[in-house]
Amino acid sequence: MKTLPKALIFLCKEIENILFPPCCLLCGKLNCSIWCEECKKELYEKAILKIEKKDSSYYFEKHMYLFRYEGKIRNLILNYKFKDKSYLYQIFSEIIIKNEKICGILKKYDIIIPVPIHSKRKRQRGYNQSELIAKQIAKAQQNLHYENKVLQKIKYTVPQSSLKKEQRKQNVQNVYKLINQEKIKNKKIILLDDIYTTGSTANACAKLLKENGAKEIIVVTIAKD
Numbered sequence: 054m055k056t057l058p059k060a061l062i063f064l065c066k067e068i069e070n071i072l073f074p075p076c077c078l079l080c081g082k083l084n085c086s087i088w089c090e091e092c093k094k095e096l097y098e099k100a101i102l103k104i105e106k107k108d109s110s111y112y113f114e115k116h117m118y119l120f121r122y123e124g125k126i127r128n129l130i131l132n133y134k135f136k137d138k139s140y141l142y143q144i145f146s147e148i149i150i151k152n153e154k155i156c157g158i159l160k161k162y163d164i165i166i167p168v169p170i171h172s173k174r175k176r177q178r179g180y181n182q183s184e185l186i187a188k189q190i191a192k193a194q195q196n197l198h199y200e201n202k203v204l205q206k207i208k209y210t211v212p213q214s215s216l217k218k219e220q221r222k223q224n225v226q227n228v229y230k231l232i233n234q235e236k237i238k239n240k241k242i243i244l245l246d247d248i249y250t251t252g253s254t255a256n257a258c259a260k261l262l263k264e265n266g267a268k269e270i271i272v273v274t275i276a277k278d
């Protein structure tokens with residue numbers, strides 16, 4: 054098939070902008086970027102950026118998160134995860150990518166791995182919310198490799214959010230599998246997830262990575278409950 058001339062592509066884009074003007078992904082107001090100044094300001098004010106060092110009872114060294122899991126942020130993440138609003142990955146990624154302090158930390162790592170979801174869940178949802186964000190971070194960071202074929206979720210479990218805190222550890226036992234040991238040997242790893250509650254999910258994944266040769270792990274989440 055012949056490729057379209059540049060002028061025609063430009064014209065198509067212009068028509069598309071008139072028919073579907075770009076709107077703020079959060080409030081829907083007409084806007085020329087992915088979000089409007091008001092929403093941006095509001096979210097940046099809510100961002101707390103915390104880094105917690107973990108003790109030896111965990112298989113990862115640090116946990117970094119952007120928000121408390123409450124109010125508008127909680128709604129936003131729930132929409133992102135359960136209401137088909139996959140496009141919100143752009144907002145979360147941008148907050149991470151544009152933050153110099155976060156990037157300064159992330160550039161010390163070799164690979165970024167999104168916490169996997171079960172293939173059945175991915176088919177139902179259409180996407181893995183952590184994959185979308187991890188991919189964007191890797192794109193923005195030189196020398197950071199995106200790896201989504203290292204960990205696999207082999208058991209279909211009930212969502213962690215539906216369980217009591219004490220049941221969550223049990224729910225993630227033996228549900229993940231390492232499928233590519235070579236890729237993680239001696240590597241410094243960023244493990245990306247959306248929400249951190251008890252740390253059971255992150256710890257189950259980190260345990261597999263550490264026991265198979267990973268050097269260091271930081272867990273990065275959008276929010277902490």
Ligand SMILES: [Zn+2]
Nearest residue numbers: 077080089092
């Ligand atoms: Zn807005």
